[in-house]
Amino acid sequence: xxxxxxxxVSCPTNFVKVKLALEELENGDQTTILLDDGEAVKNVPRSLxxxxxxxxxxxxxxxxxxxxxxxxxxx
Amino acid sequence: MSDAxxxxxxxxxxxxxxxxxxxxxxxxTVRLRVPGGRMxxxxxxxxxxxADRFGGEFVHLSVRQSIExxxxxxxxxxxxxxxxxxxxxxxxxxGARVRVPVACGGCEYNPNGLIxxxxxxxxxxxxxxxxxxxxxxxxxxxAGCPFDCPxxxxxxIGFQGAVYPELDISACISCGLCAKNCxxxxxVMGDDNKPVFSNDPCIWCGDCVxxxxxxxxxxxxxxYTARIGGKWGRNPLVxxxxxxxxxxxxxxxxxxxxxxxxxxxxxxxxxxxxxDTIIAEGPDSLLGHLRQQFPESIVNATIPPQVIVTxxxxxx
Numbered sequence: 001x002x003x004x005x006x007x008x009v010s011c012p013t014n015f016v017k018v019k020l021a022l023e024e025l026e027n028g029d030q031t032t033i034l035l036d037d038g039e040a041v042k043n044v045p046r047s048l049x050x051x052x053x054x055x056x057x058x059x060x061x062x063x064x065x066x067x068x069x070x071x072x073x074x075x
Numbered sequence: 076m077s078d079a080x081x082x083x084x085x086x087x088x089x090x091x092x093x094x095x096x097x098x099x100x101x102x103x104t105v106r107l108r109v110p111g112g113r114m115x116x117x118x119x120x121x122x123x124x125x126a127d128r129f130g131g132e133f134v135h136l137s138v139r140q141s142i143e144x145x146x147x148x149x150x151x152x153x154x155x156x157x158x159x160x161x162x163x164x165x166x167x168x169x170g171a172r173v174r175v176p177v178a179c180g181g182c183e184y185n186p187n188g189l190i191x192x193x194x195x196x197x198x199x200x201x202x203x204x205x206x207x208x209x210x211x212x213x214x215x216x217x218a219g220c221p222f223d224c225p226x227x228x229x230x231x232i233g234f235q236g237a238v239y240p241e242l243d244i245s246a247c248i249s250c251g252l253c254a255k256n257c258x259x260x261x262x263v264m265g266d267d268n269k270p271v272f273s274n275d276p277c278i279w280c281g282d283c284v285x286x287x288x289x290x291x292x293x294x295x296x297x298x299y300t301a302r303i304g305g306k307w308g309r310n311p312l313v314x315x316x317x318x319x320x321x322x323x324x325x326x327x328x329x330x331x332x333x334x335x336x337x338x339x340x341x342x343x344x345x346x347x348x349x350x351d352t353i354i355a356e357g358p359d360s361l362l363g364h365l366r367q368q369f370p371e372s373i374v375n376a377t378i379p380p381q382v383i384v385t386x387x388x389x390x391x
Contacts, residue, residue, distance in 0.1 A: 042255065056248075
């Protein structure tokens, strides 16, 4: 499964990068997104939810960043 | 001067104010009515045309979201009003009246917005604009959420969109995003790795509802938080809490009820703002007045508008 690593990437570039990466996937495909703590994890999951994607899980890794599991869904 | 022509002006156009004397002889600023700061492109074009024809080199965007035409000769008042009227662009007000309400973008395209502030601003503008208060100016602002870009509590009445959250614990995946997003720490993660909510610190911003990946957090109530008695200027006051979760449909009657109290309590006091009237009368008088009509929304107790001391440090 593809991992989209957005550690060190700030808003709104991180969200736009996810959008570009998701264009490569089909509906129903799952992907893992790595996000920094702080603004990134507050904003990116919320924006992805608002665009209709399914957020499956979100866990904080030992190193401090967040790991978001997502299923692509676009109308 | 025998050949001087007598200028004729339709004085009814000036009834609500909005024509403001400038420094230069014969020149006025014409303040346009732009409730909530929303301006259609077609109107904007029309305004540009009129400004180009009758005004100076520029227009001014006022701090209360108006477009002000600059350097308008008073002899052109009727022509300016008539030209603008073609695209239903009306002139705003000044003086001791209910002013044009300001509002943030609202909730149609702004992801933070919790409530349709644009709709509320239009409704208040339509129903209450220009109402004489008998005492002083009266300003209303609408913020779509508690981030409050419009600084609502610096208005005579400031409305702030709010949602009360509710948790369906069975849908929670223990991701912790709600607690992480909750700035006032009304949500913390419990020992069982599920969110624990405390009522008192919550400012009803709805961030938990917006961020929740599964919809475990949802909206239980929605409405306006109302703070009353604010103003800025020479002696600033910050308005204080009078109502919570006021339904959108009650905004106009709510303002009307505050105006009714203001008119009667400031009678004979001259040019006094609402906030200073509340300080003089005590906030319980206004709370009691409002509670009769809005029992569901009025808070149990409040404090008077708060004085902001701005001159500390001047003594040498």
